[in-house]
Amino acid sequence: MTRSPEEFTVNLLPAKLINGGIAGMVGVTCVFPIDLAKTRLQNQRSGQQLYRNMMDCLIKTVKSEGYFGMYRGAAVNLTLVTPEKAIKLAANDFFRHQLSKDGGKLTVFKEMLAGCCAGMCQVIVTTPMEMLKIQLQDAGSRSAEGHASVRFSSVNISCLMIRGLSMCFLRLLLLLRDMPFSVVYFPLFAHLHQLGQHSSGDPSVPFYWSFMSGCMAGCVAAVAVSPCDVVKTRLQSLKKGANEETYNGVVDCVRKILKKEGPGAFLKGASCRALVIAPLFGIAQVVYFVGVGEFLLGYSPYNIYSA
Structure with missing residues (x-):
């Protein structure tokens, strides 16, 4: 049985951060191949489609890059998602409390x-690593298309992280996606999660209800902000080949996609994104509310409920 979010207080902030970090690591390990397929599908242009759908992308990735090709950029993503989920989940609770x-x-x-503020806090910290993750995921796809192999030395990685930090302040791409996502996700999850409470006197919720609430809220929020995610991914992708489209900012990217690919292009990878986000947040919410952080920090049930 998991506890209701309302039972958490600011005194348990360190435990919340641990819960969020562990939740993110477990979740992303399970869904990373789908996330990779989502990135590659979003980066496809009209007339240059290497992959027909998610399964086709995963099959071709395994054939051309091996099994571990599905986890290209996973180390970076694990490094990214640990502080991301820790900050996002804990910050949401903090602002709700305030x-x-x-x-x-x-x-x-x-x-x-509260969700908007949580999204802002998360974006400020994680943007450089998000930039690097996107480029690593896209690198294998570019190699499969016949482009020159993309190599990442320690110097190149440092440069990419600096570039990602610049994009955080110059284009605010992740704010374009993560703030609306958090605004939709957290209130929806809170209301769905509350429906699973046994009674007003017993706010505990079964773990499967936390999982279902996280999946449902994550799916809705993911589809809602999919157009923002497509624009963000296009602008963050690797340098384009000679025949590929280049963009000069968010407005130019939106205009060119509409003109050359139509409105449907903004939903490219939406199903993959929903398949990534739904179980990711479902797993994350279960781990978060089970209270792994409280256990590791030595809180007793009495301390948890009286904090």
Whole structure:
């Protein structure tokens, strides 16, 4: 049985950060191949489609790059997702706590505001690693298409991380995706999760309900912000080949995609993204609310509920 989010307090912030980090690591390990397929499908241009769908992408990836090709960039992603989930999940709880200090029930607007603030906190920390993850995932695809092999030395990785940091401040690409995602996801999850409570006197929730709530909320939020994710991925991808489209910012990217590929292009990889985000957040929420961090820090049940 998992605890209700409302039972957490600011005193347990270190435990929340541990819970979020472990939750992210477990979740991303399970769904990383789908995330890789999503990135490669989003980067396909009209007339240059190497992959027909998610399964075709995974099969071709295994044939051309081997089994571990499906985990290209996984080390970076694990490094990225640990602070990302730790900050996002813990920050949401923190801001919800701050916004409900008067003892009143959180309004939907305050829940959305808490999610927005959580998304901002996460983006500031994780943007450089996100940039590197996208480029590593795309590298194998470019090699399979006949482009020159992409090699990442320690110097190149440092340069890419600096470039990613610059993009955080110049283009705010992840804010374009992660803030709307958090605004949709966290309030929806909170309301779905609350439906699983046994009673007002017993706010505990079965673990499977936490998983289902995380999956459902993650799926809805992922599809809702898929157009933002497509634009972000296009702008973050590797240098284009001679016949491939280049973009000069968000507005130019949106305009060219609409003109040359149509509105449907903004939903490229949406199903893959939903398949990634749904179980990722379902697993993450279960691990987060089970209380691994509290156990590791030596909290007893009495300390947890009286904190």
